[in-house]
Amino acid sequence: MSLYRRTMIPLFVAAGFAAAAGFAVAPGFAEVEPEPDPAREAELVALGEQIFFDRNFSKNRTQSCATCHDPDYAFSDPREGKAGRAVSVGDDGESHGDRNTPTLTYASLIPPFHEHGASNYVGGQFWDGRADDLRAQAGQPMLNPVEMGMTSSAEVVERILESPEYVEKFERLFGPDVFDDPDVAFDAGATALAAYQSSPAFSTFDSKYDRVLRGEESFTAEEAFGRSVFLSWNCQLCHMLRDKAATETFTNYEYHNIGVPVNHAARAANDLPENHVDHGLLEREGIDDPRQDGKFRVPTLRNVAVTAPYMHNGIFEDLRTAVMFYNKYTSRLPAAQINPETGEPWGDPEVAENISLKELESGLALDGPRVDALVAFLKTLTDARYEHLLERDGPEQTAAAARSAKPES
Ligand code: HEC
Numbered sequence: 028m029s030l031y032r033r034t035m036i037p038l039f040v041a042a043g044f045a046a047a048a049g050f051a052v053a054p055g056f057a058e059v060e061p062e063p064d065p066a067r068e069a070e071l072v073a074l075g076e077q078i079f080f081d082r083n084f085s086k087n088r089t090q091s092c093a094t095c096h097d098p099d100y101a102f103s104d105p106r107e108g109k110a111g112r113a114v115s116v117g118d119d120g121e122s123h124g125d126r127n128t129p130t131l132t133y134a135s136l137i138p139p140f141h142e143h144g145a146s147n148y149v150g151g152q153f154w155d156g157r158a159d160d161l162r163a164q165a166g167q168p169m170l171n172p173v174e175m176g177m178t179s180s181a182e183v184v185e186r187i188l189e190s191p192e193y194v195e196k197f198e199r200l201f202g203p204d205v206f207d208d209p210d211v212a213f214d215a216g217a218t219a220l221a222a223y224q225s226s227p228a229f230s231t232f233d234s235k236y237d238r239v240l241r242g243e244e245s246f247t248a249e250e251a252f253g254r255s256v257f258l259s260w261n262c263q264l265c266h267m268l269r270d271k272a273a274t275e276t277f278t279n280y281e282y283h284n285i286g287v288p289v290n291h292a293a294r295a296a297n298d299l300p301e302n303h304v305d306h307g308l309l310e311r312e313g314i315d316d317p318r319q320d321g322k323f324r325v326p327t328l329r330n331v332a333v334t335a336p337y338m339h340n341g342i343f344e345d346l347r348t349a350v351m352f353y354n355k356y357t358s359r360l361p362a363a364q365i366n367p368e369t370g371e372p373w374g375d376p377e378v379a380e381n382i383s384l385k386e387l388e389s390g391l392a393l394d395g396p397r398v399d400a401l402v403a404f405l406k407t408l409t410d411a412r413y414e415h416l417l418e419r420d421g422p423e424q425t426a427a428a429a430r431s432a433k434p435e436s
């Protein structure tokens with residue numbers, strides 16, 4: 028709702044919408060907000076949903092947003108490519124991206140990109156915050172050559188125009204002139220996509236964690252222990268806004284470099300040279316401060332147990348590994364320097380500067396039971412509709428991973 032109110036007025040006025048919709052907006056008074064209109068909002072969300080699932084918005088008509096953001100998998104990508112599930116395959120069936128596809132659940136709660144205090148950035152969409160908000164984000168995948176591969180907004184609008192049903196809906200929602208300028212029509216599509224992703228179905232707050240907060244269920248002893256570890260270790264420094272708040276998303280939306288190693292398998296799958304460096308926040312337009320090199324936006328931990336693999340480049344397969352990685356900074360045990368998935372030392376950080384050592388070293392070493400408890404707690408952050416996916420990694424596999432992964436063994 029706030030998104031609709033904040034972003035749509037200039038567009039509507041530009042498109043002659045105010046008049047078309049019968050709003051009492053005097054010409055030239057673009058700052059006047061219309062009364063919220065639930066019926067119209069519902070129509071906008073429905074249009075966004077239709078676009079989200081429509082493969083016609085990719086070059087070869089093989090991919091929709093939902094191909095990589097599959098609603099059955101918390102809007103992440105369950106498909107296997109050349110580098111497993113680490114990075115997604117594009118519409119040409121060949122190209123692989125360089126970053127892991129994030130969940131879109133709770134993405135509408137990410138604040139718009141902004142500076143918070145001196146050289147401390149917060150919010151924005153994408154791992155590097157390069158889109159200010161959902162609406163700015165929505166047009167990008169269609170025009171990304173390694174994703175949906177369309178060449179221009181005009182080409183996207185041609186696809187809209189192929190469908191009389193779309194034309195009718197766009198004109199009704201955005202005014203009869205919406206197709207006069209392809210950029211206005213493209214923007215209207217982005218607005219609808221953002222409205223869909225901001226709808227309550229994406230942010231259900233019905234995980235076990237939420238149900239426990241509401242007094243409907245209780246944590247097991249292990250989950251409760253995991254929660255207290257989460258709160259007393261350093262996790263809460265970055266993965267928490269306010270404990271107990273009903274809308275906690277388990278990220279403070281800041282940018283940090285935690286020293287994630289290069290994913291060589293992903294680099295072999297995409298055409299980037301082996302010595303390519305993902306600079307994270309420094310890649311965002313307008314950011315040229317070398318202190319931002321290698322930083323990525325802290326991801327939400329909601330639905331994390333069902334959205335493997337982990338980190339911006341999908342380097343870790345198992346949630347347990349992602350948790351154990353933090354021991355690299357806090358444990359003196361030689362085993363803590365070994366990646367349990369490879370049996371080799373954790374790789375060097377992609378960017379060795381700007382690592383948030385103050386926060387990372389302020390934790391304590393996690394022993395096996397604490398790692399188990401943290402994983403058990405993180406599983407409680409799974410929305411009700413995805414809880415059945417927790418069964419996927421059966422108890423045997425989890426137990427096997429636990430055996431091979433205990434730092435003290
Ligand atoms: C080929 C796979 C692919 C397709 C198709 C795709 N995405 Fe994505 N999406 C990604 C990847 C990978 C990222 C992370 C990229 C980055 O951070 O640089 C991402 C990031 C996002 C984000 C940011 C989420 C966050 O937490 O920062 C949003 C929102 C999003 N996509 C929405 C969409 C929409 C809407 C569409 C359709 C118009 C779409 N995506 C199509 C792979 C895809």
Ligand code: HEC
Nearest residue numbers: 261262265283287323324325326337338339349353383386
């Ligand atoms: C200094 C801030 C910071 C601290 C402290 C921190 N994290 Fe993170 N966490 C991040 C950032 C940033 C990422 C993404 C890094 C990247 O991809 O380069 C991340 C990623 C993760 C992921 C992977 C999420 C995904 O979707 O890929 C998990 C799981 C996680 N953290 C759990 C924890 C736990 C558990 C703790 C406490 C033991 C913790 N974190 C402490 C900042 C932090």
